[in-house]
Amino acid sequence: MATPRTTPMLSLRDLEVRFTVGRRLIGRPKILHAVNKLSLDVERGEFVSIVGESGCGKSTLVKTLLGLQAPTAGAIAVNGKDLSDYSRLELAHMVQPIFQDPYSSLNPRKSVAANIALPLILSERPLPEQVTERVREIMRRVGLPQRFENSYPSQMSGGQRQRVAIARALITRPKILVCDEPTSALDVSVQAQILNLLRELSRDLDLTCVFISHDLSVVRRLSQRVAVMYLGRIVEIGKSEQIFQVPHHPYTRLLISSILPPDPEHHLPPARWDGGGPDPTNLPEGCHFRSRCASPQPVCATRLPELVDYEGTRVACLAYEPGATWKPQSTPC
């Protein structure tokens, strides 16, 4: 590979995706900032998770990474080359998705083998024997017995279907895997299998993974780095263990405190922070999180915090900027 080691596999620069919602005949249409000035570098072979609540822009980010949604502003570079410079097939060779719902991500009219072979057939135009061989190889790799090759997705369980989706994503040996909540539609017992499979494959095949999830317990096991997303922006990013052990941003603390440990003595987390976020089509001045924050300060209403380095992680909270005189209260639980 001629690309120097320092070029990140995936690089987002001030990425912005805006939607016009509620267009009316009279009056200004509302603008929804689904992704708002988001910057992120993912190194080759790195496993990065992006977490955040529903509606924070995770899915839009996934669509943009996959080239299904054009960014309104900003740039995405894949392996040092701008996304818009890739042809459809070149991009398919670099980036492949694993979607949330394996019941809708497989074509129900095609057999398992035909579903898996699709990216291969489109990009390499191989001979039929080669297709069969490659499909069987990747099916073995993801732990699908060969007898399933003529089955239809409707004959399989959720976990088996997700294995099919993984096989399809990996058959052309892409560099980047974008997983959009790949386990949230599965049973807990199957989740573990799929997650182990993903971790193993990403290590063995030297994949760069962007893993989107709202399930923090899943993220902790898998990823090297975690980015916490709130209303289209990254509010905290850092090494996985660091984020989970010492969360800084009040939103990260809120998310981590909402993990339910398997302990009946441990009561439900306090619900008083839930809701009350700003209208995403009409964001206020200042920090977008302050209406949900436990210790908002007057200065929070004046300025939108940028990511700053703080004890090895990067946090977008005015309390962690140099010279701040207060720290957010920790979660009472």
Next chain:
Amino acid sequence: MSNAPAPLDNMDIALPTPRQQSWAMAKRHLGLQIGLAIVLVATFAALFAPLLAPADPYAQDLTARLAPTIWQEGGTWAHILGTDGFGRDVLSRLIYGTQVTMIVGFGAAVFSGLIGTTLGIIGGYLGGRVDAVIIFLINVKLAMPGVLIALSLVSIFGGSLLSITLILSLLFWDRFAVVTRTATQQVRTREFIAAAECSGASKSWILLREILPNIANQIIVIGSLEMAIAILVEAALSFLGLGIRPPMSSWGILVSEARDFMFYKPHLVLIPGLAICILVIGINLLGDGIRDVTEPQGRN
């Protein structure tokens, strides 16, 4: 939890291929077999009419007008289904009439299906302005009184086989368009379409290879319905004297010619009417059967 991707189980018996599965299902599907048999018999009759017809369908014999059928008193084997008001052999006219009925039925269903499905899936998949234009076309078409326009067009362009087939196709594409457009909109949002886009599939690949197979059921059902309707409208046009011109024969013409004798020779109306009815049922059974056999959900 072991580290190696554990095989899901140890059985490794390959399932039959998709084609074998469909074939096995077809062998058990009685409705499909009956429908196929009816359509095949009609097709066979249409193709080999000159060989099958016992008599000349155009030869008049005014001394043997309105001869009874074989099961009525005085019936003879010379005219198994009797003769019509001009003394022509009804069975021969029925067999020759199959040609027109089948050509108009199939032709109109296929052409209108092509027009309607093309518009429907393009509008449903692309959405936006393209879709707005297609909805406009559909609305214009829906606002037109179909049979009235068919009548005026036939009176302008004449009642040849080709013009009738084309006019009927131009009149019946709207149902295909409405149904395929809605079905496409439902399929489009599913993630396998996004997965195909991420695999580098072109728009035509997605329309033809991903969406079309998933709405094929609806197309087959509408197709069998439209074919039946085309046969009935052709019969209605012939009945009104605007379809295929006599002495050519179609099942509609047979009904139309027999209406003068309807009250004292009802079999002259009933026989072609029954033929239309059986063919329409056969087409619908075949359509439903094809749907069942190709439907992966129906398996296991």
